[in-house]
Amino acid sequence: DTEVTQTPKHLVMGMTNKKSLKCEQHMGHRAMYWYKQKAKKPPELMFVYSYEKLSINESVPSRFSPECPNSSLLNLHLHALQPEDSALYLCASSPQEGGEKLFFGSGTQLSVL
Amino acid sequence: GENVEQHPSTLSVQEGDSAVIKCTYSDSASNYFPWYKQELGKGPQLIIDIRSNVGEKKDQRIAVTLNKTAKHFSLHITETQPEDSAVYFCAARYTGNQFYFGTGTSLTVIP
Numbered sequence: 147d148t149e150v151t152q153t154p155k156h157l158v159m160g161m162t163n164k165k166s167l168k169c170e171q172h173m174g175h176r177a178m179y180w181y182k183q184k185a186k187k188p189p190e191l192m193f194v195y196s197y198e199k200l201s202i203n204e205s206v207p208s209r210f211s212p213e214c215p216n217s218s219l220l221n222l223h224l225h226a227l228q229p230e231d232s233a234l235y236l237c238a239s240s241p242q243e244g245g246e247k248l249f250f251g252s253g254t255q256l257s258v259l
Numbered sequence: 260g261e262n263v264e265q266h267p268s269t270l271s272v273q274e275g276d277s278a279v280i281k282c283t284y285s286d287s288a289s290n291y292f293p294w295y296k297q298e299l300g301k302g303p304q305l306i307i308d309i310r311s312n313v314g315e316k317k318d319q320r321i322a323v324t325l326n327k328t329a330k331h332f333s334l335h336i337t338e339t340q341p342e343d344s345a346v347y348f349c350a351a352r353y354t355g356n357q358f359y360f361g362t363g364t365s366l367t368v369i370p
Contacts, residue, residue, distance in 0.1 A: 188360035
């Protein structure tokens with residue numbers, strides 16, 4: 147299994163809602179990542195988890211809250227988002243942090259109304 | 260800080276022709292350069308990569324070349340097919356062990 151699975155594929159939420167994005171991999175990778183991608187732009191790193199501990203937070207606003215319950219799962223909790231947060235949110239994993247092979251999921255297309 | 264420039268931003272080629280995308284990086288300590296292909300509605304997929312101790316790498320119709328002195332690397336796709344149509348991103352791994360991505364090239368292969 148060389149897949150990174152993300153759910154849901156699409157999400158529409160209001161600015162007062164709370165929602166969560168989920169990511170799962172069963173490749174035994176010990177590093178997991180959240181990226182944000184705006185249309186026609188490259189992915190931007192948000193968070194890195196290494197061995198289930200938060201390793202990097204790229205100055206992301208606190209309305210985004212990551213969680214790594216175990217080595218296979220990664221969540222991104224969303225609260226009080228702004229319309230400018232609408233984007234494709236990508237999860238990725240690699241064998242180790244900074245590892246050469248980044249495997250991306252298909253992403254969650256988020257729209258904030 | 261690290262910067263990766265990518266050109267062109269859009270590229271159209273006839274089926275069967277070659278396509279070349281070029282990237283330039285700024286951090287001389289960068290040592291790993293992957294290329295990703297992103298199809299509509301999907302996440303980026305690694306298609307080929309090269310380490311700094313190698314000048315060229317080939318995998319069937321795709322190849323990557325690296326010029327460390329000039330700090331640039333290129334993706335070459337030969338005998339292009341319509342299914343090669345996608346957005347391509349180059350990336351460079353920098354000293355923090357994370358990646359900077361180029362700005363992307365939208366490739367269209369015209370049948």
